[in-house]
Amino acid sequence: MLRKLLTAAAIVAIAAFSAGGAFAEGMTIRIATEGAYPPFNGKDAAGNLVGFDVDIANALCAEMKDQCTIVAQDWDGIIPGLVANKYDAIIASMSITDERKQSVDFTDPYYSNYLRVMAKTGSGITSIDDLAGKSVGAERSTVASQWAEDNLGRSSDVKLYDTQTAAYSDLTSGRLDAMISDIYPAYDWLQSNPGYEFVADKIDINDKIAIAVRKGDDKLREAFNAAIKAIRDDGTYAKINAKYFPFDIF
Amino acid sequence: MFEIAKSYLKLKIAMSDGVCAGLDPITPHLFASQCTRFIDGFIVTLELLVFSSLIGFAVAVLIVMARVSGRPLLSIPAQAYTYVFRGTPLLVQLWILYYGLGSLGEAGLGPLWPFFKEGWWVGLLTLVLNTSAYVAEILRGGIENLPRGQVEAAEACGMGWWLRMRRIIFPQALRIAWPAYGNEIILLLKGSALVSTVTVLDLMGQTRTIFARSYNLSIFLYGAILYLVMAGAITLILRFVEHRMAIPRVARKAAADPATAPTR
Amino acid sequence: MPQNVWSLLAFGDTGWGDELLAGASITVQLAIVSLACGLILGLILAFGRLSHWRALRWLTDVYIIFIRGTPEFLVLLLVFFGLDQVVHMAATGLGFQSGFEIPKFAAAVAGLSLIFGAYASEVFRGAYLAVPPGQIEAAMACGMSSSQVFRRIRLPQMWRFAIPGLTNLWMVLLKDTSLAAVIALDELLRQAKVASEATREPLLFYVSAGVLYLVLTGISDIVRHRLERSAQRGFAR
Numbered sequence A: 001m002l003r004k005l006l007t008a009a010a011i012v013a014i015a016a017f018s019a020g021g022a023f024a025e026g027m028t029i030r031i032a033t034e035g036a037y038p039p040f041n042g043k044d045a046a047g048n049l050v051g052f053d054v055d056i057a058n059a060l061c062a063e064m065k066d067q068c069t070i071v072a073q074d075w076d077g078i079i080p081g082l083v084a085n086k087y088d089a090i091i092a093s094m095s096i097t098d099e100r101k102q103s104v105d106f107t108d109p110y111y112s113n114y115l116r117v118m119a120k121t122g123s124g125i126t127s128i129d130d131l132a133g134k135s136v137g138a139e140r141s142t143v144a145s146q147w148a149e150d151n152l153g154r155s156s157d158v159k160l161y162d163t164q165t166a167a168y169s170d171l172t173s174g175r176l177d178a179m180i181s182d183i184y185p186a187y188d189w190l191q192s193n194p195g196y197e198f199v200a201d202k203i204d205i206n207d208k209i210a211i212a213v214r215k216g217d218d219k220l221r222e223a224f225n226a227a228i229k230a231i232r233d234d235g236t237y238a239k240i241n242a243k244y245f246p247f248d249i250f
Numbered sequence B: 001m002f003e004i005a006k007s008y009l010k011l012k013i014a015m016s017d018g019v020c021a022g023l024d025p026i027t028p029h030l031f032a033s034q035c036t037r038f039i040d041g042f043i044v045t046l047e048l049l050v051f052s053s054l055i056g057f058a059v060a061v062l063i064v065m066a067r068v069s070g071r072p073l074l075s076i077p078a079q080a081y082t083y084v085f086r087g088t089p090l091l092v093q094l095w096i097l098y099y100g101l102g103s104l105g106e107a108g109l110g111p112l113w114p115f116f117k118e119g120w121w122v123g124l125l126t127l128v129l130n131t132s133a134y135v136a137e138i139l140r141g142g143i144e145n146l147p148r149g150q151v152e153a154a155e156a157c158g159m160g161w162w163l164r165m166r167r168i169i170f171p172q173a174l175r176i177a178w179p180a181y182g183n184e185i186i187l188l189l190k191g192s193a194l195v196s197t198v199t200v201l202d203l204m205g206q207t208r209t210i211f212a213r214s215y216n217l218s219i220f221l222y223g224a225i226l227y228l229v230m231a232g233a234i235t236l237i238l239r240f241v242e243h244r245m246a247i248p249r250v251a252r253k254a255a256a257d258p259a260t261a262p263t264r
Numbered sequence C: 001m002p003q004n005v006w007s008l009l010a011f012g013d014t015g016w017g018d019e020l021l022a023g024a025s026i027t028v029q030l031a032i033v034s035l036a037c038g039l040i041l042g043l044i045l046a047f048g049r050l051s052h053w054r055a056l057r058w059l060t061d062v063y064i065i066f067i068r069g070t071p072e073f074l075v076l077l078l079v080f081f082g083l084d085q086v087v088h089m090a091a092t093g094l095g096f097q098s099g100f101e102i103p104k105f106a107a108a109v110a111g112l113s114l115i116f117g118a119y120a121s122e123v124f125r126g127a128y129l130a131v132p133p134g135q136i137e138a139a140m141a142c143g144m145s146s147s148q149v150f151r152r153i154r155l156p157q158m159w160r161f162a163i164p165g166l167t168n169l170w171m172v173l174l175k176d177t178s179l180a181a182v183i184a185l186d187e188l189l190r191q192a193k194v195a196s197e198a199t200r201e202p203l204l205f206y207v208s209a210g211v212l213y214l215v216l217t218g219i220s221d222i223v224r225h226r227l228e229r230s231a232q233r234g235f236a237r
Helices: A002-018 A052-064 A075-083 A141-152 A164-173 A184-189 A218-233 A236-244 B002-026 B029-032 B033-066 B074-088 B090-102 B107-117 B118-143 B148-156 B161-198 B203-214 B220-247 B250-256 C007-011 C015-049 C055-069 C072-093 C104-130 C133-141 C144-181 C189-197 C200-229
Strands: A027-034 A068-072 A088-095 A105-122 A135-139 A157-161 A178-181 A195-213
Touching: A027 A052, A027 A075, A027 A105, A052 A068, A052 A088, A052 A218, A052 A236, A075 A088, A075 A105, A075 A195, A075 C072, A088 A105, A105 A141, A105 A184, A135 A141, A135 A164, A141 A157, A141 A178, A141 A195, A141 B203, A157 A164, A164 A178, A164 B029, A164 B090, A164 C189, A178 A184, A178 A195, A184 A195, A184 C144, A195 A218, A218 A236, B002 B029, B002 B033, B029 B033, B029 B220, B033 B074, B033 B118, B033 B203, B033 B220, B074 B118, B074 C200, B090 B118, B090 B161, B090 C144, B090 C189, B090 C200, B107 B118, B118 B161, B148 B161, B161 B203, B161 B220, B161 C072, B203 B220, B203 C072, B220 C055, B220 C072, C015 C055, C015 C104, C015 C144, C015 C189, C015 C200, C055 C104, C072 C104, C072 C144, C104 C144, C133 C144, C144 C189, C144 C200, C189 C200
Parallel strands: A027 A068, A027 A088, A135 A157, A135 A178
Antiparallel strands: A088 A195, A105 A178, A105 A195
């Protein structure tokens, strides 16, 4: 009997602690990022989370005068984890899409994403139309793959991969004539792979990157919005931007 | 040849559209809206299954012939082949052939490059190699469990090794091993789902792609149902063939008196 | 090709050898834990199939048919994505805003056990029915209670009949752990993938992974022969 009471008390205590409290100053905000999307989120040699997203997260929390803990979560489970209250926000270069809006709420954008096509230098591809009849790769479940399926599905051989790195492998081995990806990780990859380049114009899909919070968590969302505006205004954003890219990515 | 290929493609698209038009009124919206994708994947899986099982069987026959030939020069490589392909996971074999050999690129593979470039071909190759090892062992089990009397009688009649194999040993070994062989075909169907990891849009690949858009778990259930339909149909066909292969005298005798049935 | 490609397999900071072995260790752990859970599930399902209640028999039959006809890969993904949602629904249903984490290892164990259990139940059922009925009748004639009959007559002999089937299922389980690579669990194949993408040497690492799997299945084969021989002890062939 006593054991049952203690177990019940323990469960109530755990529930009380894990119940997502209303956002307030001085709180600890749990933030999730992926850790596999350099230069926005990745791991350094010691296993710590680093990158643009991580720096922005820390800057926003400092602006809001709150503590931040940042954890890594695989991309496939990142939204389910937010909904299940494993953490309070996702700062992992997540695009605002209508489908995602059904599960989460988004703050204002903190940078913009374009899609770009990569190919071997000297491939002769100069426009999107040149991709007709060629094999084009993308990572499954990304905005890039959806664009490729919707726009190139009929005219090109679109191949989908489980990870971005697997797609890079096939690009370098010659299986893919071209690859579509978000511009910034692609830019990062091109720095260490000189035989490849961007081709064709950038594809503007009106893709804005924002922070995801649980549906209805308006206080946290407004707080992030105010903080984003503040770090844009006072130059903190520009400093972080300059660390990674020679151009403004907002 | 090219014309045949084109009309085959048109046939597949027509089948897919036709099936979906028929299924549209009776299936939930989530399935109906993506139906053609599911059915396209179903057809790809079916193609892979048919080709890999047929070619795999042919290869298995060669392997088992080598294995039971009694000549070490043939039987030892055959044994090594089955050991390696049965001792490693299918996914590892697939990635070795796709990513491993693929890294050699056009320069390394030369005229074979157009083959290794495509996930479908590499997937087919891997499935053929893998299933042939299992089927070879299954056939070997059938051959070794054949009643010795028949083999001796054939030898006494003066039949050579090849004739013995062709007329007496092999057909009966196949009948004995048929249930195990049928089981392997189902395992081949389930293993074929792994080709979705190398860009092939089979039923599993389509299911994962559709799921990635909406994260609705029911998508996986629809995929599972389609696999079950295929597995069920295959099982029925296999049972039908088993029925046709059964020798009535032997089967009746076995049913009446289990002690005299051919031992497994 | 780098001059010393074999150095990539070394241990320590520059080589990936230790990562591969760490992955192999996770593979073995995953297989053993799934074996344990799968055996328990298999026994439960076997008794479900042998039970007197038609509804229970039907339920377990449907489950087993589902597992036998659905690719293991699909089952694993379904469990992986489904477990999170199920736990979340259960927690909110009970009134908590749960932050409960399902580790990937647990999800993989769940998926592999559900598969293993279905096939194992068939083995157990066959073993149960294979015990010669004459012995059961004799035992009951001697006045043993049904639990005594089970413990003293059925169970020891079930073991003998079940060993070949169960060892086969173990070999399949060992190889199926490689599927967890796709849900990013750090088992052997996944480590090989990470290493091959970091070093651009897929052939080296995937073949090495294959060799390690051969070692694991080879060891399992030896253990299997020992088990089968000891189970056949005392019985005429």
